[in-house]
Amino acid sequence: MATNTENQVVQTEAAVSSKLMMTPSPHVKDSINTQKVMLTVAIALLPSLLAALYYFSFPALVLVATCVISCVVFEQLFCMVTKTQSSIHDCSAVVTGMILGFNVPVTLPLWMAIVGSFIAIVVVKCLFGGIGCNFANPAATARIFLLVSFATAMTNWVAPLHGVADTVASATPGRAMCNVMGVDYLAAATPLSSHVVEKPGFMQLLLGQHGGSLGETCAIALIIGGVFLIWRGIITWHIPVSVIGSVFVFALLFGQDPIFSVLTGGVMIGAFFMATDYSTSPVTPKGQIIFGIGIGFITMVIRTFCSYPEGMSFAILLMNIVTPHIDSLTMTKPFGAVFEEKKK
Amino acid sequence: MSFLQKTMKGAKIGHFKNTENSPSVVMPIPQEVCISMSQHMGPPCKPVVAKGDTVKVGTLVGDSDAFLSAPIHSSVSGTVKEISEIVVANGSKCQVVVIAADGEQTVDENVKPPVVETHADFVKAIKNSGLVGLGGAGFPTHIKMNPKNLDAVDTLVINAAECEPYITSDYRTMLERTQDILDGIAAIKKFIGIKQVKIGIENNKPKAIELLTKETANDPSVEVCSLPSLYPKGAEKVTIFETTGRVVKEGMLPADAGVILDNVTSVAFIGQYLRTGMPLVTKCLTVDGDAIAEPKNVVVPIGTRYADVIAFCGGYKKPAKKLIMGGPMMGILVYSDSYPVLKNNNALLAFSSERAIIEPESPCIRCGRCMNTCPYQLQPRQIEIAAQNDNIEMLNRLKVMLCMECGCCSYVCPAKRNLTFSNKLAKQKVRAASAKK
Numbered sequence: 001m002a003t004n005t006e007n008q009v010v011q012t013e014a015a016v017s018s019k020l021m022m023t024p025s026p027h028v029k030d031s032i033n034t035q036k037v038m039l040t041v042a043i044a045l046l047p048s049l050l051a052a053l054y055y056f057s058f059p060a061l062v063l064v065a066t067c068v069i070s071c072v073v074f075e076q077l078f079c080m081v082t083k084t085q086s087s088i089h090d091c092s093a094v095v096t097g098m099i100l101g102f103n104v105p106v107t108l109p110l111w112m113a114i115v116g117s118f119i120a121i122v123v124v125k126c127l128f129g130g131i132g133c134n135f136a137n138p139a140a141t142a143r144i145f146l147l148v149s150f151a152t153a154m155t156n157w158v159a160p161l162h163g164v165a166d167t168v169a170s171a172t173p174g175r176a177m178c179n180v181m182g183v184d185y186l187a188a189a190t191p192l193s194s195h196v197v198e199k200p201g202f203m204q205l206l207l208g209q210h211g212g213s214l215g216e217t218c219a220i221a222l223i224i225g226g227v228f229l230i231w232r233g234i235i236t237w238h239i240p241v242s243v244i245g246s247v248f249v250f251a252l253l254f255g256q257d258p259i260f261s262v263l264t265g266g267v268m269i270g271a272f273f274m275a276t277d278y279s280t281s282p283v284t285p286k287g288q289i290i291f292g293i294g295i296g297f298i299t300m301v302i303r304t305f306c307s308y309p310e311g312m313s314f315a316i317l318l319m320n321i322v323t324p325h326i327d328s329l330t331m332t333k334p335f336g337a338v339f340e341e342k343k344k
Numbered sequence: 345m346s347f348l349q350k351t352m353k354g355a356k357i358g359h360f361k362n363t364e365n366s367p368s369v370v371m372p373i374p375q376e377v378c379i380s381m382s383q384h385m386g387p388p389c390k391p392v393v394a395k396g397d398t399v400k401v402g403t404l405v406g407d408s409d410a411f412l413s414a415p416i417h418s419s420v421s422g423t424v425k426e427i428s429e430i431v432v433a434n435g436s437k438c439q440v441v442v443i444a445a446d447g448e449q450t451v452d453e454n455v456k457p458p459v460v461e462t463h464a465d466f467v468k469a470i471k472n473s474g475l476v477g478l479g480g481a482g483f484p485t486h487i488k489m490n491p492k493n494l495d496a497v498d499t500l501v502i503n504a505a506e507c508e509p510y511i512t513s514d515y516r517t518m519l520e521r522t523q524d525i526l527d528g529i530a531a532i533k534k535f536i537g538i539k540q541v542k543i544g545i546e547n548n549k550p551k552a553i554e555l556l557t558k559e560t561a562n563d564p565s566v567e568v569c570s571l572p573s574l575y576p577k578g579a580e581k582v583t584i585f586e587t588t589g590r591v592v593k594e595g596m597l598p599a600d601a602g603v604i605l606d607n608v609t610s611v612a613f614i615g616q617y618l619r620t621g622m623p624l625v626t627k628c629l630t631v632d633g634d635a636i637a638e639p640k641n642v643v644v645p646i647g648t649r650y651a652d653v654i655a656f657c658g659g660y661k662k663p664a665k666k667l668i669m670g671g672p673m674m675g676i677l678v679y680s681d682s683y684p685v686l687k688n689n690n691a692l693l694a695f696s697s698e699r700a701i702i703e704p705e706s707p708c709i710r711c712g713r714c715m716n717t718c719p720y721q722l723q724p725r726q727i728e729i730a731a732q733n734d735n736i737e738m739l740n741r742l743k744v745m746l747c748m749e750c751g752c753c754s755y756v757c758p759a760k761r762n763l764t765f766s767n768k769l770a771k772q773k774v775r776a777a778s779a780k781k
Contacts, residue, residue: 020679021665021700024765026751027672028357028509028699032758034706090706132709132759283712334743335352335720336581338594 034131038091040234044225045098045273051208051218055160056106059180060214066110068097070117078126092131096120099139099273102215103266103313104146107156107180115149116142136320137280140270140313147313157211158185192265192309205263216269226272235276238288243271246296254304261300266312270295274313280320287323287330294319352582352719354574355752357509357673359548360632364512368520368628368641371656373445377420377647378684379405381439382432384476385483386412391441397424402452402623405441414484415474416687418452419625419645420445433669433676433683440684443647457621463494466535473617474624474687479503479514479578479607480670482688485614488606489536491599498539500532501587501598504556504608505546505571505578508671511691513628516641517609518545518552522559525608527615529566536604541566542587543608548573575673576750580605582719594746609690624687631657633693635664644685650692651681665700668693673751703760714753714763720746724753724763731770736777744770 052060071093079086100120104113120138128134147154158178178185188211191200200210208218216222229235244262251261261267266274275281275295282291295315302311382388389406393399399418406416422445432438458469471486491497502525506514518525529541543560545553547570560566569587571577581592583605590601598605613624627646632639637658644653650667654660668675669683671691685692714724723742730738744767753763 019663019665020667020677021702022677022679023666023700023702024762024768025672025674025676025749026754026764027666027668027675027677027693027695029703029754029760030355030756030758032756033703033760034709034758037709037711037758087707092709130707132707278709278711283710283715285716331723332715332721334594334722334746335585336591336593336596337743337746 034090034092037234038095040232041095041229041273042091042098044228044232044234045095045102045215047221047224048102048215048218048269049098051221052102052106052214055162055208055217056158056185056214057161057183059183060106062181063104063106063108063110063113063214064098064101066113067101067104067117068094070114071097071100071121074118074121075126078122082126084130087130090131093121096125096138099215099269100142102269103139103143103213104154105156105158105212106214107158107178107185108146108150108153112146112150112153116146119145132279134279135323137274137277137316140274140316140320143313144317155190157188157190159188159211160209160217161185162209190265190309191260192303199257199260202259202263205260210264212265216266219263219268222268222272226268229272229276235272236285236288238285239276239281239292240271242289242292243267243275243295246293247299248296250297250300254300256300256304261303265303265310267299270299270312270316275316275319280316280323282323282326282330284327284330284332287326290326290330291319291323294322351572351574352585353717353721354576354582354719355717355755357575357755359573360509361512361515361548362510363630363632363639363641364515364549366512366516366640368513368516368643370643371645371648371653373420373447373449373645374648374652376422376425376442376444376649377418377645378430378649378682379416379418379441379443379647380430380432380684380686381406381416381441383416383482383646383687384412384414385481386410388438389413389416391427391439393418393424393427393441395424395426398422399424399443400450400452401625402455405443412484412487414476414486415472415623417474417623417625418443419647421448421450422446430683431679433678451622455621455623457619458617460531460535460618463490463535466531469618470614472623473613475610475613475617476624476687477607478609478613478627478688478690480674480688480690481580482686485606485610488599488604489532491597491604493599493602494536496602497536497599497604499588499590499603500529500536500538500541501584501603501605502529502541502543502608502611503578503580503583503605504549504552505544505583506549507546507573507575507578508673508675508691509575510632510693511630511671513630513641513690514608515549515552517612517628518549518556521612521616522555524612524615525556526559527619528611528613529615531614531618532604532606532611533565538604539565543568544571544577544583544587545569546571546573546577575752576719576748579719579748579750581748594743627685627687627689629653629685629689630691631693632691633664633668633695634699635660635662635694635696637661646687647684649682649684650678653685653692654681654694660694662696662698664694665697666693666695668695673755674749705761706759708759708761711758713756713758717752717756719750719752720748722747722767724767725761727770728761728763728766731766731773734773736774739770739774745774747771 120142124138251258298315387410389408475485477483
């Protein structure tokens with residue numbers, strides 16, 4: 001058989017002459033493709049985007065759009081510079097941009113968002129070989145980069161425009177104001193911060209009526225998106241359930257309020273959208289559960305014992321590094337396989 | 345099946361059983377048939393007739409002493425026009441006997457019901473019938489029926505899953521030739537000493553399950569197992585595991601697990617052969633695909649050219665771009681419609697250019713769909729990398745030789761990677777490396 005591994009299409013002279021095609025089986029394929037996978041994730045992120053628009057008004061939209069456009073442009077530029085085939089049509093840069101935008105406060109200067117996109121796309125993704133080859137989650141790494149480089153701007157949390165009781169705002173006169181693109185925000189700490197005495201209620205946490213990054217405050221919108229992804233078969237339940245479950249359990253063990261721990265900070269967006277990134281998470285269900293428990297554990301250790309109020313992105317990055325090892329340790333045994341016993 | 349037993353993984357594939365309600369129709373005898381000498385797994389047969397010889401229906405035209413071969417008979421009465429060569433779908437050449445049919449269909453005088461009293465007689469009769477596994481692989485049945493550990497074999501599994509999309513010929517056999525199937529089961533039980541019979545049918549064929557359950561109700565040793573419609577439930581080791589819970593280990597045959605597995609149409613043929621003595625000369629084919637004008641199930645003489653079969657089904661509705669011998673998941677493409685029908689052919693599909701699209705490969709996104717779909721839990725992506733690097737040691741560790749090439753990994757891959765093909769390539773590399781040693 002004349003095989004050509006380059007395009008993997010076998011053609012014989014007879015095939016050409018009689019206009020019949022010769023390809024290897026199977027001759028039917030699922031309609032799913034990389035672009036559809038990525039667009040489904042983008043659709044799943046829309047409820048959170050709408051929530052962000054409601055709570056933080058149009059500057060949130062401008063910031064997310066900046067991240068998305070700069071991510072796509074950086075990927076295209078990288079492909080042009082390295083003279084490789086453009087890969088922007090797979091829409092993975094759009095998803096990275098959206099998630100990165102969700103991970104920063106609405107007050108972040110746009111140029112910092114563009115720097116973040118550069119780190120995510122060029123340094124973390126493209127330099128390691130592009131889609132499927134990066135070992136670290138682009139958005140999580142870019143968030144950490146921004147947090148370390150621009151600590152003040154990245155922790156400049158503001159209160160949402162809706163839902164936070166006016167009494168709270170008016171009871172604290174002289175509170176710092178922040179004006180972004182003509183919208184006035186009241187400064188507010190993330191509820192995870194140790195000096196916030198008055199914690200928001202569970203309903204407020206669920207609906208996103210508290211300070212935080214623009215896309216991660218509204219837990220219910222993220223849960224809707226995550227359930228949509230599981231229903232569409234894009235992700236499985238293993239990682240989200242094990243991350244959220246282990247955050248809950250370790251919060252109990254460390255003497256914290258478990259429901260509060262689950263609903264605050266980056267747990268929801270991390271569990272459903274960042275930890276489940278295909279390239280950087282284990283492929284076996286067993287490995288995914290180990291991975292999720294590791295993230296939950298590290299997150300709660302950082303929150304409880306370290307000086308950072310939030311540790312989700314660090315936890316994801318640390319577990320990304322051990323992913324290849326989890327994969328090789330949880331390798332499935334092929335059906336009916338007989339392995340030679342190791343000689344002692 | 346016990347409650348805790350896991351069922352094997354697979355891909356959810358559209359069934360497209362468009363022809364399930366079309367009863368099989370017998371095709372008129374074509375003007376000439378082209379009988380291939382390679383219609384089984386083993387080495388090809390040698391023609392035993394010469395140009396100008398007169399043959400009748402059931403006359404032996406090809407035979408071989410090789411272990412994995414089965415004799416080949418004429419499907420028409422007429423004159424041998426020539427002995428020539430064709431290029432087989434896989435690129436190699438093979439001898440064919442072209443017979444001009446006289447339309448009389450005179451039956452050879454040697455065709456008479458075999459006298460079968462012992463196991464040896466039974467194996468000999470099956471060998472003379474020219475029967476090979478009609479599910480697709482073409483493994484000669486007489487070898488299956490003569491296992492080394494005859495006493496240890498206690499189970500007969502009948503593979504009626506018919507998991508490939510489009511194909512309904514086994515389904516029609518179950519509905520139309522139920523008595524043949526029961527006779528075949530009885531004969532195998534008697535001569536092999538089978539204690540239990542399991543019939544595995546996918547649950548998308550409720551009528552067949554109902555009918556066979558009813559027909560076998562008075563025989564407690566026969567159990568009809570409803571299998572989930574999850575491709576590939578009709579693969580040998582999968583069917584055995586799903587019906588009996590037994591695992592056929594790497595490098596072993598079903599007989600090593602005490603099982604004989606046979607396709608339902610093969611069993612029906614055994615029943616019919618012991619009654620009539622007519623060797624395997626016709627085959628029921630599902631003719632379907634979007635380029636076929638009138639999709640239907642057709643009983644054709646073996647050796648009929650595809651063009652004749654398609655003409656009988658109303659010809660082409662649209663220009664065909666792909667002509668598939670077998671189902672769309674594992675079938676082989678043929679390069680021309682002058683190719684003949686083989687014994688192990690169970691479908692002929694013609695796809696137009698709308699259904700014959702080559703999508704370009706894109707980089708693997710590590711989604712894990714391939715390994716989470718593989719019924720044997722292999723890792724197609726890792727195999728692909730190891731094959732590209734010629735890493736034979738890694739390929740062996742990944743157990744690539746277990747791959748049955750079912751096509752699930754290629755089917756589900758969102759990056760459109762030809763994983764099944766790379767598995768085939770990897771298997772070739774492992775074979776070549778072990779031959780060198």
